[in-house]
Amino acid sequence: MALRVLKRLGILLGSLLVSSVIVFAFMAVLPGDPARVALGVNASESAVAQVREQFGLDRPLVVQYADWVQGMATFDLGTSYVSRAPIGPQVADRFLVTLWLVATAMVVAVVIAIPVGTLMAVRHRTVSGVVLSAISQVGVAVPAFLAGILLITVFAVKLGWLPANGWTPPAEDPVMFLEQLVLPAISLGLVQGAVLTRYVRSAVLDVLREDYLRTARAKGLRPGQALRRHGLRNAAVPVVTVLGLQLATLLIGAVVVERVFVIPGLGSLLLDSVSNRDLIVVQDVVMILVVAVLLVNFLVDLLYVVIDPRLRAGDA
Amino acid sequence: MTKVKYHTRKPSTVVVATTAASLLLAACSAGSGPGTGSDGGEGSATSDEQLVVGLVAEPANLDFTTTDGAAIPQALLYNVYENLVEVDQGGEIVPALAESWEVSEDRTTYTFQLVEGATFSNGEEFTAEDAKFSIEQVQQDWTISLKAAMDVVESVQAVSPTELEVTLKQPSNDWLYRMTTRIGAMFDEQGVQDLANDPVGTGPYDVSERVRGDSLTLSRNDDYWGEAPYFESVTLKYFKDPTALNNALLSDTIDVIGTVQSPESLDQFESNDEYQVIEGTTNGEVVLSMNNESGPMANEQVRQAVRQAIDHQALVDTCWAGRGELIGSMVPPTDPWYEDLTDTYPYDPDAARDLLEQSGEASETIRLRLPSLPYATSCGTVVKSQLEEVGFTVELDQLEFPAAWLSTVFTNADYDMSIVAHVEPRDMGAVFGDPDYYTKYGTQEFQDLLAQADQGSVEEQVELTQDAAQLLSEDAAADWLFLLPNLIVAEADITGLPENAISESFDVTELGRES
Numbered sequence: 033m034a035l036r037v038l039k040r041l042g043i044l045l046g047s048l049l050v051s052s053v054i055v056f057a058f059m060a061v062l063p064g065d066p067a068r069v070a071l072g073v074n075a076s077e078s079a080v081a082q083v084r085e086q087f088g089l090d091r092p093l094v095v096q097y098a099d100w101v102q103g104m105a106t107f108d109l110g111t112s113y114v115s116r117a118p119i120g121p122q123v124a125d126r127f128l129v130t131l132w133l134v135a136t137a138m139v140v141a142v143v144i145a146i147p148v149g150t151l152m153a154v155r156h157r158t159v160s161g162v163v164l165s166a167i168s169q170v171g172v173a174v175p176a177f178l179a180g181i182l183l184i185t186v187f188a189v190k191l192g193w194l195p196a197n198g199w200t201p202p203a204e205d206p207v208m209f210l211e212q213l214v215l216p217a218i219s220l221g222l223v224q225g226a227v228l229t230r231y232v233r234s235a236v237l238d239v240l241r242e243d244y245l246r247t248a249r250a251k252g253l254r255p256g257q258a259l260r261r262h263g264l265r266n267a268a269v270p271v272v273t274v275l276g277l278q279l280a281t282l283l284i285g286a287v288v289v290e291r292v293f294v295i296p297g298l299g300s301l302l303l304d305s306v307s308n309r310d311l312i313v314v315q316d317v318v319m320i321l322v323v324a325v326l327l328v329n330f331l332v333d334l335l336y337v338v339i340d341p342r343l344r345a346g347d348a
Numbered sequence: 349m350t351k352v353k354y355h356t357r358k359p360s361t362v363v364v365a366t367t368a369a370s371l372l373l374a375a376c377s378a379g380s381g382p383g384t385g386s387d388g389g390e391g392s393a394t395s396d397e398q399l400v401v402g403l404v405a406e407p408a409n410l411d412f413t414t415t416d417g418a419a420i421p422q423a424l425l426y427n428v429y430e431n432l433v434e435v436d437q438g439g440e441i442v443p444a445l446a447e448s449w450e451v452s453e454d455r456t457t458y459t460f461q462l463v464e465g466a467t468f469s470n471g472e473e474f475t476a477e478d479a480k481f482s483i484e485q486v487q488q489d490w491t492i493s494l495k496a497a498m499d500v501v502e503s504v505q506a507v508s509p510t511e512l513e514v515t516l517k518q519p520s521n522d523w524l525y526r527m528t529t530r531i532g533a534m535f536d537e538q539g540v541q542d543l544a545n546d547p548v549g550t551g552p553y554d555v556s557e558r559v560r561g562d563s564l565t566l567s568r569n570d571d572y573w574g575e576a577p578y579f580e581s582v583t584l585k586y587f588k589d590p591t592a593l594n595n596a597l598l599s600d601t602i603d604v605i606g607t608v609q610s611p612e613s614l615d616q617f618e619s620n621d622e623y624q625v626i627e628g629t630t631n632g633e634v635v636l637s638m639n640n641e642s643g644p645m646a647n648e649q650v651r652q653a654v655r656q657a658i659d660h661q662a663l664v665d666t667c668w669a670g671r672g673e674l675i676g677s678m679v680p681p682t683d684p685w686y687e688d689l690t691d692t693y694p695y696d697p698d699a700a701r702d703l704l705e706q707s708g709e710a711s712e713t714i715r716l717r718l719p720s721l722p723y724a725t726s727c728g729t730v731v732k733s734q735l736e737e738v739g740f741t742v743e744l745d746q747l748e749f750p751a752a753w754l755s756t757v758f759t760n761a762d763y764d765m766s767i768v769a770h771v772e773p774r775d776m777g778a779v780f781g782d783p784d785y786y787t788k789y790g791t792q793e794f795q796d797l798l799a800q801a802d803q804g805s806v807e808e809q810v811e812l813t814q815d816a817a818q819l820l821s822e823d824a825a826a827d828w829l830f831l832l833p834n835l836i837v838a839e840a841d842i843t844g845l846p847e848n849a850i851s852e853s854f855d856v857t858e859l860g861r862e863s
Contacts, residue, residue, distance in 0.1 A: 062751070068759065069751045070408070071416055071491065079414070079491035114408045115560065116544035122560055181591075188599040196595035198585075199562065294592050296561035303588070304561060308408055309751045 037334065044330045051322045052104075056097050059311045069309040070114045087113045087312075100312075104319060114310040123301070123316060129199060130297035133220065133290070134282045136213055140221025141228050141278070148225075149232025150264075154255070156237060165233070171226025176285045180219035180292040187215060197294040216293040220285055224278050231274045235267040242266070268339055276332035280325040394568075399579040399842075399859060402593045402602040404609055406586035407564070410555065411543035412530050413490045418771050418852065421530040423564055423584055425853035428469075429533035429549035432460055432479060432512075433524065435773075435851045439682045441524060445474065445534055445550065446512070455519035456502075460512040466573040468536040469554040474573075476506035482535045483514065490531070494772070497526035521809045522774070522802050529773060529852050552577045552857045562586065566856065578844075578860035590722070597623070597837060604842060606854055608835035609722055611669035617837045624840045628847035629673060631680050632771040632832035634723055635779070636731060640825055641788035643764045644714055649707035651824035654765075655693035657700035657738040658731065664830045667726040672830040677817040678776040680831055682850050685813040692821040700738040713741045717756060717763040719749035724767040727829055731767070761786045769832050773852065776817065780825055789825040 067083040084090045088099070103110055109119035148164060155161035188196035194215055200208040239245060240263065248258040287299030294300075298317055305313040405419040412420040426434060432446035443449075446460035466474040486498040500520045505513045516523060526532065539548025547555055552574065553566035563585040568577060585602055587593040590610035596602045597617075608614065617623040638645040638654070645651055660674050673681065676689030704710050714735070718728040725746060732742040747753040757763045763786075770779050777798045783790035794816055801812035820826075834849040844858035 063748075063755060065755055065759075066751075068754055071414070076491060076493050082491070116409045116411065117560075126561070184595055189595055192599060194599075195601050196599035197587075197592050198596070198601050291589060292592065294562070294587055294589070294596070296559060300561050300588070304406075307748070307751070310408075 040333050044326055047326050055318050059315050060093055066309040066311050109316050112310050112313050114308045119313055126298045126301045130286050133286050136217035137220035137282055140217055141225035144225035145228035145232050149229040150236050152233040153236035168226045168229045176220050176223045177288045177292050179222055180289055183215045183219050199295045216289050220289045232271055235270045239263040239267045272335055276328050279328045394576050394578055396580045398581045400583045400585055400602040401604045401606045402585050402587055402596055403606045409544035410547050416492045421852040422854045426855045427553045428547055428551045430551045431532040433527050435528040456516045458514045462510045466550045467571055468539055468548050468550050470539050470548045472536045474550050475509040476512040478536055479512045480504045480506045481537045486531050498531055519803045577857040582856045604838040611671040624838055626836040626845050628834040629681055630832045630834045630849040631773045632769040634769045634829040636827040636829050637766050637787050638826050639764055639788055644709040644712040645764050647707050647709050649703045650709050653700045653703035655824050655827045656696045658734050659695045663730045666730050671833040675828045675831050677821040679817045682848055685810045687814055689821045697738050704739050713743050715764045716742050716744045717766050718746050719753035720746055721749050728767055758786050794819055
């Protein structure tokens with residue numbers, strides 16, 4: 033068990049190091065001088081040079097890299113040369129917004145996927161199972177931003193039930209917060225829910241064929257009882273894996289959905305910073321996303337052990 | 349003695365506002381919002397209402413002394429910062445923090461009488477010392493290149509707390525006009541420590557909240573020296589996506605679309621009584637810029653051929669939904685020296701074909717390098733197809749704006765043609781007067797004309813600037829596709845919206861709501 037955790041931790045650290053180099057290298061090869069972009073069309077050459085010096089953009093890349101990694105490790109993200117404001121609090125605010133969105137979307141996905149997927153598996157030979165299956169296929173094919181645009185058109189513009197876009201922090205106005213969260217969370221969660229449904233279905237189908245379930249039935253449990261008591265926990269292992277992977281997809285999907293719904297989250301910060309060539313912020317945000325995804329995978333690995341006692345004894 | 353004296357007060361718009369509806373609103377928001385002394389009940393032209401305006405370009409920070417771009421002055425000028433003089437809807441220079449001014453006979457000394465009782469939002473009083481500080485700060489500390497307009501100032505003297513004397517090195521008609529733009533904004537010496545985040549001005553509004561990536565909220569400055577604006581607060585909300593901006597108005601999240609970016613979407617508002625659509629002009633010339641120095645466009649005949657090959661009306665109809673006036677040179681209709689020059693090179697594909705053949709450059713491939721902006725990409729394809737019809741070979745590529753376009757086209761001039769809107773007011777000299785600028789034009793004759801216009805009398809200024817605009821057009825230093833329209837959509841009862849966007853500011857101080 034301890035060895036397993038250590039091994040995973042080693043992989044985590046190694047991946048972090050490699051990805052930090054890749055992220056930094058990508059930023060370095062982007063066309064366009066960040067200092068020039070920060071100051072705009074009419075800035076004088078000397079002003080551009082001054083900014084380049086002030087923010088250390090004239091130093092060797094290796095030094096800039098070391099400086100950046102050190103900053104990230106100590107949670108000191110520095111000051112943006114575009115907004116002239118500390119990056120840390122800005123990123124923290126945005127991350128919180130994205131977290132709300134992703135978490136709600138995840139809940140939407142799970143709430144849809146588990147009952148529907150299970151139902152599809154149980155009824156896989158019946159008409160209703162096939163129909164559900166077909167609907168979920170369509171769901172998989174629809175990108176989140178398209179779902180968002182359709183939802184806005186129907187529920188905000190035509191029916192006027194919910195705001196078309198915007199964001200209000202929950203502390204400021206909880207009702208508004210919820211109203212504005214509904215559509216983006218659904219558009220992000222719906223698609224993920226459709227994908228997840230497919231996995232739940234096949235996981236439950238696999239479990240249904242297992243011997244222990246037949247044994248449970250033989251003991252006198254009804255099919256539903258047998259599935260609930262013995263089946264779902266076993267079906268959960270592959271589903272949790274997919275959930276972990278989906279969390280990564282959700283974070284990326286949030287970038288687009290935030291744009292459609294004008295939400296000031298990490299995604300819109302990332303897009304703005306890319307076009308402003310606010311490279312420090314871009315690096316930081318991308319790296320934070322990478323860390324988040326790697327951490328989730330790490331936690332999922334650990335979670336297997338909790339779900340599946342067989343893995344506790346053995347040494348995977 | 350030809351002393352010119354101006355003496356008018358800032359034009360006041362009296363908005364009779366308070367009806368049952370706005371009283372009701374005031375009552376509803378009384379619990380949550382900070383109520384001000386001047387509530388709507390006494391028939392004054394103010395209300396507790398909040399206005400939300402949707403705009404497109406968000407300021408990266410709030411310091412226009414070192415950060416370029418139109419977004420910062422659009423939000424702050426005239427609203428948070430005030431100038432000695434401002435420009436009104438008719439293009440006239442009108443008093444603001446200076447209640448009057450006199451110009452000496454040799455036109456090098458300006459004496460301003462300043463208003464009394466104006467204070468900055470940090471509580472400091474506005475005096476001639478502040479005006480002196482502001483002007484000198486432009487010369488010393490500003491880094492944006494627009495500051496060059498202040499180079500002509502020789503000395504500034506605070507004669508008394510309310511009298512300011514500015515001496516110029518030589519007469520300059522342009523200088524007073526530039527004082528209405530961002531470089532004329534008045535700062536307090538104690539208020540410039542953190543311009544990027546905490547602007548301090550004398551204006552009717554103060555920045556009260558800023559949510560990066562989302563909005564900027566201006567709240568009424570209760571100690572304002574002049575007439576209080578109608579709205580208690582104005583939130584400028586920024587949208588990257590034109591459709592999201594339209595949807596926000598349609599679903600009541602915002603009250604006004606300050607700059608419409610998708611003119612083809614206007615129909616849905618024009619056919620709806622709940623909204624008003626305002627269409628006027630701006631200072632944004634959409635220029636088909638050409639590299640006058642190297643490559644095929646250095647050949648004047650090629651440039652002339654381009655101008656004759658383009659059917660401008662068809663182009664505007666296709667790529668900007670027919671909104672936007674045609675201009676034949678670098679002058680918008682709101683400038684005093686505007687002349688219709690659209691006939692300098694009228695659309696004539698046959699003539700264009702001949703010119704291209706005579707030039708000997710017909711076999712060259714022209715690189716049309718576009719910034720990734722809506723008007724540029726949609727007009728770029730039309731330009732390409734129109735040019736290819738008369739025998740040009742055009743290679744179109746798109747560069748991410750601002751970064752990639754700035755470094756490739758703007759800084760390195762590695763292009764033959766591009767499309768970009770130059771939005772600064774009176775920017776003919778800035779865009780074409782400098783041979784090192786990316787247009788690589790700046791002929792001596794053109795520079796001389798502009799210099800003489802700047803130093804001459806008011807009549808000479810008009811005449812000589814007209815000559816310069818004609819020269820520019822005849823030399824085909826570029827082609828002017830059209831003038832970006834000022835397109836505003838608002839709820840039908842909003843008043844005081846500007847027909848033409850003339851200044852650098854999106855002036856929210858004049859806005860009100862009809863009873």
